[in-house]
Amino acid sequence: MYQINALNPKDEGHQARKRFGQNFLHDQRVIEKIVRSVNPRAGENIVEIGPGLAALTAPLISECDALTVVELDRDLAAGLPRRVPHPERLTIIEADALKYDFTQLFQVDKPLRIVGNLPYNISTPLLFHLLTFDGQVKDMHFMLQKEVVDRITAQPNTKEYGRLSVMIQYYSQVTFLFEVPAGAFNPPPKVTSAVFRLEPHANKPIVAQDEKALARLVAHVFTQRRKTLRNSLKGMLPEGGFERAGVDPMARPETLSLGQFVALADQMVA
Structure with a gap:
């Protein structure tokens, strides 16, 4: 001992x-x-x-x-x-x-x-x-x-x-x-x-196309956590980005899973 x-x-x-x-x-x-x-x-x-x-x-x-x-x-x-x-x-x-x-x-x-x-x-x-x-x-x-x-x-x-x-x-x-x-x-x-x-993680279960884009998106939406995603991400996603990511644009950031954040970030670089 x-x-x-x-x-x-x-x-x-x-x-x-x-x-x-x-x-x-x-x-x-x-x-x-x-x-x-x-x-x-x-x-x-x-x-x-x-x-x-x-x-x-x-x-x-x-x-x-x-x-x-x-x-x-x-x-x-x-x-x-x-x-x-x-x-x-x-x-x-x-x-x-x-x-x-x-x-x-x-x-x-x-x-x-x-x-x-x-x-x-x-x-x-x-x-x-x-x-x-x-x-x-x-x-x-x-x-x-x-x-x-x-x-x-x-x-x-x-x-x-x-x-x-x-x-x-x-x-x-x-x-x-x-x-x-x-x-x-x-x-x-x-x-x-x-x-x-x-x-x-030796192998990440969810992998972002661009980890810097993911970091920017997450930091941005949580500085405006009372806003809906549609409002806080205005101009940051391409047309139809929310739909392709499978994320409700009227949701607020604290309701999203890690996978949903990655899906949104991938739309930023698509």
Whole structure:
């Protein structure tokens, strides 16, 4: 059984930095639950984003023979080797995950498994950045603000359903795992968090002719979600586009399935 090092940032002399969106996980039960969900194994290509004070890093590295971490804060990166039980297994990359080229970590027959307690202020662009590496990523386990996770995992005909739901579900299978209370962090955020899993599709069940067109269409209609599709897409579709896509022009965007969004986007480039 691994030993969980749920460290207190005050004991380490490190003050959480707002500009990095730092909230340090310290609840051992939550840490153990996350590690069980990830289920790391020797021989896997595991990457942790934002290891912080090694609350997750330590138990993860105890279960695998190698772990790569990407940390932007130089002070935290420098202290990581003394906070983990097997520092020889640790590879530290000092970089901004938003800008880092994860292709540098690809290994033949070892798809990436990515883990992280993501800074809430960069979560959405980081998720889209990581999803550009589809085909090389086996799965991702992240903790985010629950409100955001609810939007990622939302289904049609709910108030949470929107751009994040459609685009992330286009690229991956999403699974809501469990909630995490604010008290599990130091300092505690003002929101409840949640852990979820993304499994990028090896072969997308629905494929758009032009994924950039799909992204433009989805972003556009959800900025005008109270309008009917006929009104919000005026001038963007060819004559008869709604009929060929099999979509009611009087519908509103939150009622459409992923397949219907793809069908509409395909009409834009037909």
